[in-house]
Amino acid sequence: MLGWLFVAPSERRVLGSEGARRPTPWVIAIMSFSMVIVAAAGLALAHSASMISASAASRYSVQVPGGAGRLAAIERVLRSDPSVTNVEPVSESEMRKTLGRWLGPAASSRDLPVPALVNFDLREGADPTRLSGRVAAVAPGASIAAHRESLAPLLRSLRALQWLALGLVVLMTVAAASAVVLAARGALDTHRFTIDVMHGIGATDLQITHLFQRRIAIDALAGSFAGAAAAALVLLALIAGARFAGELTGGAGLDPSDALVLLLLPLALTLIATFVGRAAVLSTLRSAL
Amino acid sequence: MGLARRSACLARRVERDRHLAAIVEFDSVGLRYGTGAEVLRDLDFRLAQGGFYFLTGPSGAGKTSLLKLLYLAQRPTRGRIQLFGEELSEAARDALPAFRRRIGVVFQDFRLIRHLSAFDNVALPLRIAGKGEEEVEGPVREMLAWVGLADRSSARPPTLSGGEQQRVAIARAVINRPELLVADEPTGNVDAEMAQRLLHLFTSLNRLGTTVVVATHDVGLIGATPGAQMIRLEQGTMVDRTGALRNPPAPDWPIGAA
Numbered sequence: 001m002l003g004w005l006f007v008a009p010s011e012r013r014v015l016g017s018e019g020a021r022r023p024t025p026w027v028i029a030i031m032s033f034s035m036v037i038v039a040a041a042g043l044a045l046a047h048s049a050s051m052i053s054a055s056a057a058s059r060y061s062v063q064v065p066g067g068a069g070r071l072a073a074i075e076r077v078l079r080s081d082p083s084v085t086n087v088e089p090v091s092e093s094e095m096r097k098t099l100g101r102w103l104g105p106a107a108s109s110r111d112l113p114v115p116a117l118v119n120f121d122l123r124e125g126a127d128p129t130r131l132s133g134r135v136a137a138v139a140p141g142a143s144i145a146a147h148r149e150s151l152a153p154l155l156r157s158l159r160a161l162q163w164l165a166l167g168l169v170v171l172m173t174v175a176a177a178s179a180v181v182l183a184a185r186g187a188l189d190t191h192r193f194t195i196d197v198m199h200g201i202g203a204t205d206l207q208i209t210h211l212f213q214r215r216i217a218i219d220a221l222a223g224s225f226a227g228a229a230a231a232a233l234v235l236l237a238l239i240a241g242a243r244f245a246g247e248l249t250g251g252a253g254l255d256p257s258d259a260l261v262l263l264l265l266p267l268a269l270t271l272i273a274t275f276v277g278r279a280a281v282l283s284t285l286r287s288a289l
Numbered sequence: 290m291g292l293a294r295r296s297a298c299l300a301r302r303v304e305r306d307r308h309l310a311a312i313v314e315f316d317s318v319g320l321r322y323g324t325g326a327e328v329l330r331d332l333d334f335r336l337a338q339g340g341f342y343f344l345t346g347p348s349g350a351g352k353t354s355l356l357k358l359l360y361l362a363q364r365p366t367r368g369r370i371q372l373f374g375e376e377l378s379e380a381a382r383d384a385l386p387a388f389r390r391r392i393g394v395v396f397q398d399f400r401l402i403r404h405l406s407a408f409d410n411v412a413l414p415l416r417i418a419g420k421g422e423e424e425v426e427g428p429v430r431e432m433l434a435w436v437g438l439a440d441r442s443s444a445r446p447p448t449l450s451g452g453e454q455q456r457v458a459i460a461r462a463v464i465n466r467p468e469l470l471v472a473d474e475p476t477g478n479v480d481a482e483m484a485q486r487l488l489h490l491f492t493s494l495n496r497l498g499t500t501v502v503v504a505t506h507d508v509g510l511i512g513a514t515p516g517a518q519m520i521r522l523e524q525g526t527m528v529d530r531t532g533a534l535r536n537p538p539a540p541d542w543p544i545g546a547a
Binding site: 008010016197198199200201203204205207286 | 360362382383386387388389390394400401402404405409412413414416417418422425461
């Protein structure tokens, strides 16, 4: 499978060492570095979205405007219902503390009516409307709100950011592939004379492509994995030291399985660059007699 | 009736043998570069298998262009070319390498790969033909010794003199025992003694069955090769007043026995 990487020394000598310090591996390394960082951010965002979505899926709130005094009654109704798995009443002091972030000292004023608020979780498949009647009986004017509805805009934003990350990874792959095509054409120009001589004595396009393909693959492999290794170091430093993922996504980080995905990226970049480079060389050679 | 049938049969056999014996056949061939005037016009000739031909003519007559058609570096803009009995004018591009491997070419400007040693330059046709290293070493050393460069095998072309480069180019052209050898001024950069030696190499190959076409201005070379035929080009057309090139006689043997 990797036979094309191991060619005879005599075959390797045909292209000589011209252009040995070429920029292609550096370009691919920069692309690979950026790709891994963006992909890691995308994966962290995906985990955050999943985590938020999972926690909000069964979460509801009962809210009674100006009904702080009915908190205990609402709590009793909820705890007595078998479809409710968890009840977390939010105390008036807690509510006033939260409101204080926006209202300042005015939030402590007794003139300010504070709603009664109880968060609760429902069993999967349970119907929240059934609870509404029971809650309304003890707290007229109470409303039940699903958390997933209030978090929907945030989840949409997170999903959009994931698609953006994926789009950036694709764009960087295309940019890396374009750099390889340009490098391949440059290499063909550099070795035009050698190619003409080889064609003249009966070399096929595939034989000539074989020489370039190996070189392109080695450049792509070296660049991809060097860039990915640098990105891995940066990610490790950020996750361990600055808690990058936590700050970015509100708690979710990267799973060990994500490492496999990130490791596959430079491999995929190598394969795509090699395939595209080979196709560019073949099509250019076929334009000659 | 029986006699007529036998005559027809004989005529067909003669015609078939005539085609089998022709290694190269040009039929109304013309060549122009881009939109310029035709540099070769109405070329009609056949080269017999095993023949030895000198291509002569003044500078600009089209000798190099004709050689390019012979070693498949150009396609004709009109007419028909048959090589080794096969139609080339419409041959697929992928079919050309197989033809080229049967042709040895000595270029006027040598065309050696400058970063490869003399050994690797000479070995290139064998490696392209898929020969393993064990099949390359012996013949290449032998060929380099033949052209007097046994001790220069690891030298690269820029460090070789013009004559030495010429000899490496010739060694590369003949290492594969080609069926057709095309040489453009092969003795232009070597002294008289080496020219004779190279000519001897060409005639030796010719005796082994290789058809040789040598473009040259060197009258001495032509004179030293009795039995060889001369193709003269003038202003892109062939001068063949006797018609010998249309229906070439069998080669005289031994060629070059002066």
